[in-house]
Amino acid sequence: MKNNDIIDRIKVDIEGSSKELAELCSKLVQFPTVVPPGYTRECVEFIESYFRSLGIETEVHERRKDKSNICVKVPGNRGGKILWLGHLDVVPEGSEPWKYPPFSGKIMEGLVYGRGSSDMKGACASAMVAAKVLASLEETERSSVEFWFTCDEEVGAVDGARWLAESGRLKGDICIIGDSSGGMPSEPSMDLGCKGALRVTLKARGKTAHGSQPYLGDNAIEKLIDAIGYVKKIGSFRLNVPEELEPILKTSIEFLMKHYELTESQRAEVMKVFHYPSVSLNIIRGGVKINVVPDAAEALFDIRITPGADIEAVKRRILELLKASGLEGIDAEFEVTGFGGYYEKPDLVYVNSLKRAVELVTGRTPILKIITGGTDGIFTRKIAGIPSLGFGAGLPGMAHSRDEYVTVESMIMAAKVYAIYPVIFNAP
DSSP: OOHHHHHHHHHHHHHTTHHHHHHHHHHHHTSOOBTTTOOOHHHHHHHHHHHHTTTOEEEEEEEETTEEEEEEEEOOSSSSEEEEEEEOOBOOOOSSOOSSOTTSOOEETTEEESTTIIIIIHHHHHHHHHHHHHHTSOGGGSOEEEEEEESOGGGTOTTTHHHHHHTTOOOOSEEEEOOOBOOOTTSOEEEEEEEEEEEEEEEEEOBOEETTOGGGSBOHHHHHHHHHHHHHGGGGOOOOOOGGGHHHHHHHHHHHHHHSOOOHHHHHHHHHTTTSOEEEEEEEEEOSOTTEEOSEEEEEEEEEEOTTSOHHHHHHHHHHHHHHHTOSSEEEEEEEEEEEEEEOOTTOHHHHHHHHHHHHHHSSOOEEEEESSOOTHHHHHHTSOOOEEEOOSBOTTTTTOTTOEEEHHHHHHHHHHHHHHHHHOOOO
């Protein structure tokens, strides 16, 4: 069968699976795989039973009991090996009331509601249907694909993708990360990489005293407040980003401007988000009792940095700012997470072939972007050494939100791309 005929058949088969896609996503949402503790065993057992009924091979991998990962194997003879990777764990539902119960998986008017529907059980349902359709083809009509459904992405992938990469279980020519927001058939997008994170713990030391005699002490909280302002100045430190990334940063900013409702001040921050560090003060600790002058306090910052920029230069600048403050008893500790982020070169052959798959499905050239957060692509790229691109069914602004949902239309699109890519894929 010619490629065009195979592609047409895939499209028809997946379009006819819209009800199954919605029901699969709904069922996945009904498993409350919340981190912590992030147990995925029951959800993985459901996926395993689905593929067992189709006669498709699966393997379950666990580093720790109930933190399950599953690999679905669809072999092919066209050359090369593709990985698809997505996560099954979700963040807590929050305290605000939802339109529908967060783990009901309510299906309504082409939408599937629930925690994790957009991030990213919708894409997982798409991958399941894509694997089913691919398995119905002759092996000569497709490249080999492994579909990995993992745990722990929301908490560093210690028992998920990071462990799978470190233990050598992830091997392939290219990895498609399903954890991507921008799954809109009218304006599809692809992720070429993601930012890295610099976590800063700012510590202040003082001297304790009775609260009625503060002049006898040295208030660590007050010193910390003064020091915080100096650390936040790193947000004005211009990053030296790779020149080849500039066109992608431009389209990334355009994507954020278009798909989020922003105030003028927020728009100004988005314009800076890739050329300057983003700085978020997220935790403050200090004090032991209302009538005791605190002798210790600390503040924790989440600083995100564009891949390819010099993280060491950012650390040096923070230390310079603190030194210039003249404050005594202040220390800063640094932790680089996400390996500094990563990005794939825009002219990479795999980028062009995935773009082609998206164009065949949507009739549109996808927007190329770098995302501001992180994904498991960090581990598939930085540890396993596999070029990694993001494409999914998730919708902008839906991840971690109240009344989270995904559209069936987006899941159909993602399933088509996941199934067509192995048909047009050519390993270099």
